[in-house]
Amino acid sequence: MINKRLLIKNLLAHNDxxxxxxxxxxxxxxxxxxxxxxxxxxxxxxxSNPKNNSYIVIGVEDETNEIQGVxxxxxxxxxxxxxxxxxxPPLISYENIPFPHLPSDQVIGLVTIRPxxxxxxxxxxxxxxxxxxxxxxxxxxxxxxxxxxxxxxxNSEIVATIEKHAHNSIELTLDGVIDFINVRHADLxxxxxxxxxxxxxxxxxxxxxxKGNTYFSRVDIELINEQVRLFYSALDEVSITMTSxxxxxxxxxxxGLQNEYKYYPLEELTINFxxxxxxxxxxxxxxxxxxxxxxxxxxIYNNNNTxxxxxxxxxxxxxxxxxxxxxxxxxxxxxxxNGFEPALDKLESIRPYLRKYGTKLYNAYKENIRILRKxxxxx
Numbered sequence: 001m002i003n004k005r006l007l008i009k010n011l012l013a014h015n016d017x018x019x020x021x022x023x024x025x026x027x028x029x030x031x032x033x034x035x036x037x038x039x040x041x042x043x044x045x046x047x048s049n050p051k052n053n054s055y056i057v058i059g060v061e062d063e064t065n066e067i068q069g070v071x072x073x074x075x076x077x078x079x080x081x082x083x084x085x086x087x088x089p090p091l092i093s094y095e096n097i098p099f100p101h102l103p104s105d106q107v108i109g110l111v112t113i114r115p116x117x118x119x120x121x122x123x124x125x126x127x128x129x130x131x132x133x134x135x136x137x138x139x140x141x142x143x144x145x146x147x148x149x150x151x152x153x154x155n156s157e158i159v160a161t162i163e164k165h166a167h168n169s170i171e172l173t174l175d176g177v178i179d180f181i182n183v184r185h186a187d188l189x190x191x192x193x194x195x196x197x198x199x200x201x202x203x204x205x206x207x208x209x210x211k212g213n214t215y216f217s218r219v220d221i222e223l224i225n226e227q228v229r230l231f232y233s234a235l236d237e238v239s240i241t242m243t244s245x246x247x248x249x250x251x252x253x254x255x256g257l258q259n260e261y262k263y264y265p266l267e268e269l270t271i272n273f274x275x276x277x278x279x280x281x282x283x284x285x286x287x288x289x290x291x292x293x294x295x296x297x298x299x300i301y302n303n304n305n306t307x308x309x310x311x312x313x314x315x316x317x318x319x320x321x322x323x324x325x326x327x328x329x330x331x332x333x334x335x336x337x338n339g340f341e342p343a344l345d346k347l348e349s350i351r352p353y354l355r356k357y358g359t360k361l362y363n364a365y366k367e368n369i370r371i372l373r374k375x376x377x378x379x
Contacts, residue, residue, distance in 0.1 A: 001198070001277070004097045004110055005227035007166035008057055012065050014162070019048045019137030020155040021055040023062060026070055027109070029081065030369070036127035039085050042113055043120050044135035044142035046090040050117040052156040053163070058109030069106030072096050072232040074370070077283075077377040085126055088118040096229040098222065104184070107229055119149055168225050173200055176224040180204070185220065192224075193242060195273040200224040201247050203240065215239055221249065223271075223279075230271065230281075235367055237263060247271045253371055255290055255334060257300065264290060267374060285378040287371075289337035301335045301343065304328050308346055311353050326361050329368040336372070344372070 011021050022041050028034035045054035059070040073094060082089045091114040096107040121134040129144075136145045177200060181190045185204035192202045202224055205216030219238050221231040230249070231238070237252045248270045252263040268284045307321050307328060317325060329347060336343040347368070354362045 001168045001225050002163055002166050003168040003172055003225070003227050004095060004166075005099065006168075006172075007055075007163065008097060008108055008110060010162045010166050011055055011057055012060065012067075018140060018155075020045070020052065020159050021057060022140065022142070023057045023060045023065075025059070025061060025068065027056075027058050029075075029078070030373075032127045035081065035085075036129050039082065039122065039126065040129065040135050041142050042082060042090065042092060042111075043086055043122065044137045045113050046116065046120045047134060047151050048137035049113070049115055049153075049155050049159070050151045051115055051153040052159040053115065054113045054155075054159070056109075056111035056113075058111065059106070060108065067099055067102070067108060069099070069102040070109055071105060071366070072107055072229065073109055074231070075373065075377075077374075080377060085122060085124060086120050087123045088116060088120045090114055090116050090120060095226075096232070097227055098229050100179070100184075104220070105232065105234060107232075117151065119151055173225055176200075176222075176227065177202060180222060180224065188218065189216070193247070195244070195247065196275060196277075198225070198277055199273050199279065201230075201271070205238075213239065215252075231269065235363075236266070245273055247273075250286075253287075255330065257292055257296065257331065257334065262290075264288065266371065285374055287375060289375070290334065292334065292338060294338070297335055297338055297340065300331050301340055304332055304335070304343075305346065308350055311350060322357075325357065326364065329361075329365040333368040333372055337375070347372075 012023070014021070022045065027038055029038050041056055045056070048054070059068055060066065061068055073096060075094065078094050079092060082092055093112045095110045095112070097110050098107050119134060122129055122131050124131040133144045134149070135142050177192055180202045181192070188204040189207040190202065190204040192200055194200050200223070201221065203216070203219065203221040205219040208215055208217075215237045217237045219231060219233050220229070222229050233251070236254070239250045241248045248268060250268050251266045253266045254261050254263055256262060265286045268286055270282045272280045272282065303324060307317065307325055310317060310321070311325070328350070332343045332347040336347070351365065354365050
């Protein structure tokens with residue numbers, strides 16, 4: 001079993017140019033350009049590593065190798081993006097790896113690209129890249145190779161050595177459990193469970209009982225053996241159920257209008273532990289969008305549009321408009337879920353202007369975009 005934190009450290013130790021991993025300060029797949037660049041690197045790493053895993057490490061300064069971190073990313077449907085745009089798409093996974101010195105809401109992203117020993121190429125145009133283009137690694141750069149179709153194994157031995165040196169130990173597992181419970185989450189309810197005599201899952205959060213059901217907020221859930229963060233949220237609530245084979249998280253999101261809010265089930269995440277020392281993660285969107293009176297929604301939608309125009313024009317907002325601005329991401333989301341299609345473009349257009357109004361508003365925007373992304377991927 002590989003300790004992913006150790007793996008990242010071992011990868012970063014190979015600071016010279018190589019063709020089996022890439023590092024990025026951040027990745028943004030919410031834009032066409034961001035999607036295209038991500039797909040280019042996945043394609044190039046897959047073609048240059050037909051016999052071994054290859055990796056993208058996200059949250060690291062390219063020049064200095066300094067571990068800076070990125071927000072927790074829970075897009076379990078990222079494989080769909082790869083399948084949609086690449087021929088012979090490799091299997092990929094995105095994992096969130098906590099590091100002790102990073103803030104609690106920051107991790108290092110680790111993309112693992114599994115070998116397929118087939119030529120991978122773009123199946124259709126995206127951004128400035130043409131369909132049919134195959135990318136390969138040229139040192140540390142992903143380059144299009146129009147006339148190259150041969151895939152060669154040049155990295156399997158060195159990657160096998162790196163992964164071997166990242167294997168977990170009992171000491172690392174015990175240290176991880178103690179650190180999770182006694183250091184990082186000493187102020188929260190914490191618990192752990194061992195599955196199949198191999199896997200240790202720890203979780204922490206504010207615990208509350210409602211009508212005989214247990215819920216958690218400020219939730220952090222980690223698979224300690226691999227140093228992988230399975231779930232993190234400072235805003236939403238979750239319920240947790242388990243058997244000897246499964247660990248299931250049901251996430252709830254708070255939505256509403258005019259001070260009338262309630263929690264709605266969003267997504268169910270199940271980790272299945274197998275007897276052979278492997279595990280799988282399945283996600284299932286269970287979200288049923290709340291429906292509201294259309295006359296009320298028209299009023300809110302038009303009010304949002306008025307505020308949006310003033311923000312885009314850099315005009316000063318009055319006290320009431322500022323209060324409505326902090327609800328704008330959530331109300332635009334609700335409008336979109338109730339059939340107001342233009343609300344999506346309006347929500348996306350305000351993003352560059354939100355940071356000047358403070359972290360709270362920007363975080364609310366990111367949370368609503370996260371919900372929207374899940375709904376769109378599963379529609």
